[in-house]
Amino acid sequence: MPLLLRLTQLMQKTFALWVIVFSAISLWQPSYFVWLTAYIPWILGIIMLGMGMTISIADFRAVLQYPRAVLIGVVAHFVVMPSLAFILCQLFQLPPEIAIGVILVGCCPGGTASNVITYMAKGNTALSVACTSVSTLLAPILTPSIFYLLASQWIHINVSSMFISILQVVIVPIILGIIIRHYFARQVDAYIRVMPLVSVVAIVLIVAAIIGASKASILQSGLLILAVVMLHNGLGFLIGYWASRWLKLSHYDSKAISIEVGMQNSGLGVALAAVHFAASPITAVPSAIFSLWHNISGAALATYWARQEDQKLK
Numbered sequence: 055m056p057l058l059l060r061l062t063q064l065m066q067k068t069f070a071l072w073v074i075v076f077s078a079i080s081l082w083q084p085s086y087f088v089w090l091t092a093y094i095p096w097i098l099g100i101i102m103l104g105m106g107m108t109i110s111i112a113d114f115r116a117v118l119q120y121p122r123a124v125l126i127g128v129v130a131h132f133v134v135m136p137s138l139a140f141i142l143c144q145l146f147q148l149p150p151e152i153a154i155g156v157i158l159v160g161c162c163p164g165g166t167a168s169n170v171i172t173y174m175a176k177g178n179t180a181l182s183v184a185c186t187s188v189s190t191l192l193a194p195i196l197t198p199s200i201f202y203l204l205a206s207q208w209i210h211i212n213v214s215s216m217f218i219s220i221l222q223v224v225i226v227p228i229i230l231g232i233i234i235r236h237y238f239a240r241q242v243d244a245y246i247r248v249m250p251l252v253s254v255v256a257i258v259l260i261v262a263a264i265i266g267a268s269k270a271s272i273l274q275s276g277l278l279i280l281a282v283v284m285l286h287n288g289l290g291f292l293i294g295y296w297a298s299r300w301l302k303l304s305h306y307d308s309k310a311i312s313i314e315v316g317m318q319n320s321g322l323g324v325a326l327a328a329v330h331f332a333a334s335p336i337t338a339v340p341s342a343i344f345s346l347w348h349n350i351s352g353a354a355l356a357t358y359w360a361r362q363e364d365q366k367l368k
Contacts, residue, residue, distance in 0.1 A: 062250050069257075081273075098223050098260070098321050100252065103228070104231065105227075105228055106227060108235075117187075130297055130298070131163070134290055135318065142286055143157060154209055155339060155341060156282055159340050159341040161204070162197060163186070163190045163196075164189045164319060165317050165348075167317055168185075171353065175309050177307070177310040177359070182314055190224060193322070194220040198211070199213065223325050257345060260342070261342045264335065267335040268335040268339045283347050287344065288316070290316035290317075292312075313355070316348065324345070327341060
């Protein structure tokens with residue numbers, strides 16, 4: 055077990071590197087990973103099951119402990135990121151299949167990586183966990199509804215079908231994970247520390263599968279998508295932080311809100327694109343690139359804020 059824990063820690067620290075390496079391999083030999091696209095919803099379900107197993111009922115007490123901050127975080131997340139996505143699509147005049155992918159990832163709930171990044175940034179981790187949990191539980195309603203509002207000009211969107219997909223690949227596995235932890239806490243606690251390893255491997259495989267399936271489109275439009283993703287993520291961090299400060303939240307809380315707003319459950323974006331827009335694989339590429347980039351930018355932002363805190367203690 056100690057060896058497995060060290061491997062888990064190593065994989066977490068070098069997550070971005072593995073995504074880059076396997077994306078490069080996938081561009082070189084797409085056939086190695088393309089077959090995995092059919093299993094993306096199942097892979098995401100495993101990640102969400104692991105997320106559920108890390109959540110206890112006590113984690114939801116933070117919603118009562120920080121009700122105003124949680125409300126600000128969740129509202130900002132579902133307003134700022136979809137709005138930014140739509141504006142960037144208009145500014146860059148993105149092709150419909152790419153625009154749909156950018157808006158889709160913008161409409162996704164918060165990702166669990168935001169909790170780790172908030173901890174690294176010495177922000178309010180309990181608030182981050184509460185915001186992620188609430189935004190995830192609201193996702194079956196808000197994600198397809200906002201996506202329909204912003205993207206229906208480009209393509210027909212089946213809101214009820216997307217609602218069912220989010221229930222299947224996100225909500226059901228999370229609830230199942232919470233139930234498993236509640237009734238088998240001792241067994242779960244013994245293995246929960248290696249669950250991040252499973253998540254890292256799963257996300258790397260998801261990204262590699264999408265990169266391989268979209269090789270031709272990426273070679274043509276990859277830099278444009280990367281530029282849009284970087285702006286989307288960076289502006290999300292910036293607006294999330296200053297909106298929180300403007301609403302009189304502390305620096306400690308505002309760091310959590312900033313990270314919560316800027317980081318998405320991009321794995322869900324990939325899964326939804328793979329299921330609902332399979333005829334256009336590049337629609338999943340913005341989510342795949344977001345999965346890579348927000349971990350790099352989030353870690354950099356966390357390092358900057360952590361160093362600020364260290365300087366105050368000197």
